[in-house]
Amino acid sequence: MSLINAPDNVEQLMQRVQTIAGMTLASLAHSINVEIPENLRREKGWVGQLLEKLLGATAGNKPEPDFVGLGIELKTLPIDARGYPSESTYVCVVPLTHTEGLHWDNSLVKAKLSQVLWIPIEADKRIPLAQRRVGMGILWQPDTDTESKLACDYDEFIDRITLGEVESITAHQGECLQIRPKAANSSALTKGIGDEGQSIKTLPRGFYLRPSFTRQIIHQWKTK
DNA sequence: GGATGATCATAT
DNA sequence: ATATGATCATCC
Numbered sequence: 001m002s003l004i005n006a007p008d009n010v011e012q013l014m015q016r017v018q019t020i021a022g023m024t025l026a027s028l029a030h031s032i033n034v035e036i037p038e039n040l041r042r043e044k045g046w047v048g049q050l051l052e053k054l055l056g057a058t059a060g061n062k063p064e065p066d067f068v069g070l071g072i073e074l075k076t077l078p079i080d081a082r083g084y085p086s087e088s089t090y091v092c093v094v095p096l097t098h099t100e101g102l103h104w105d106n107s108l109v110k111a112k113l114s115q116v117l118w119i120p121i122e123a124d125k126r127i128p129l130a131q132r133r134v135g136m137g138i139l140w141q142p143d144t145d146t147e148s149k150l151a152c153d154y155d156e157f158i159d160r161i162t163l164g165e166v167e168s169i170t171a172h173q174g175e176c177l178q179i180r181p182k183a184a185n186s187s188a189l190t191k192g193i194g195d196e197g198q199s200i201k202t203l204p205r206g207f208y209l210r211p212s213f214t215r216q217i218i219h220q221w222k223t224k
Numbered sequence: 225g226g227a228t229g230a231t232c233a234t235a236t
Numbered sequence: 237a238t239a240t241g242a243t244c245a246t247c248c
Contacts, residue, residue: 044232045241052241061235061240078243088227090242123243171228181229182239190237203229204238211227231244236237 004032004056010070010139016055017117017137025121026130028054036130048076051119051134063092065112072139073112077214078123079135083222085214086123094179094205096192099162104151109177109207113150116140118217138221146176153177154207164195166202176213182206 007013020028025047029036032053037043051057057066057074066074080086092108104110120135142150153174160169171178183204194200 040232040243042232043234043241044243045234047243048241049234059240061238063239066240076242086226087243090240093239178228181231183231184233184237185231186229188237226248228245228247230246231242233241235240 004053006056006058006067006069010072013055013067013070013072013117014137014139017119020054020134021136023134024130025050025132025134028134029130039129047078047121048074051076055117063108065115067117071115073116075116075118077118077120077218079120079218081124081126084218085211088178088180088208088211089214090182091177091207091209093182094157094161094207096161096166096190096202096205097199099158099193102158102162104154107154109150109154110147113142118214120218138217140217149176157207161193164193164197166192166205167195167200169205171208174210176210178208178210179205180208 007016026036029050034050034053037046040046052066052074055074059066059068065071075089077089078086091112095102118138118140120138122132153176157169157174157177157179160166169179171180173179181203186203188204189201190204192200192202
């Protein structure tokens with residue numbers, strides 16, 4: 001695989017983004033000697049990892065934005081036949097212990113969502129993976145109203161976790177964000193807070209952005 | 225058909 | 237086990 005350095009500045013990053021826009025996953029993978037799987041069934045994160053390599057993302061699996069120096073998080077966005085996101089977007093792991101004093105302003109969710117480079121990717125299952133094209137990236141920041149909605153969701157979730165209600169949180173809660181399991185399987189457990197304040201073993205959870213949320217981002221971009 | 229809960233690959 | 241990259245599979 002070829003080695004691509006981290007971009008020095010936003011302009012350089014966006015120039016790379018523009019260069020790959022319109023290209024197929026097969027040609028992009030080939031350009032850096034990455035093998036392309038038949039489908040994503042066993043490699044669900046393959047597209048995201050390909051884009052990280054192409055654009056020089058550096059965070060790896062560390063809990064921080066992908067382009068640390070630029071404060072930019074990279075997210076691929078699977079786009080359906082109608083031109084809108086078809087899946088939720090994973091943000092980061094949900095803290096399930098030591099949640100006292102946690103709030104939006106000192107959260108990892110805020111750090112990651114303060115500036116996101118969304119890369120739309122064709123994801124219609126009728127298109128073979130190799131032939132799917134990459135769209136033009138969108139450098140996005142939440143507006144004031146959007147950020148307060150995110151903050152509201154986040155703080156409510158943390159409140160419930162602190163109160164020992166983690167096991168009764170479902171994906172129905174939250175306007176923009178939701179909490180869902182994020183684990184290798186249903187027997188992977190982590191430490192959490194029980195309903196009597198005791199330590200319990202529970203499923204690891206992740207924060208996700210609802211498709212309705214990312215749909216708005218795409219919609220705003222299309223109509224501006 | 226869409227959303228929820230479950231799962232897959234990889235690195236540390 | 238925890239974190240990243242996400243999509244899959246099933247149920248409603």
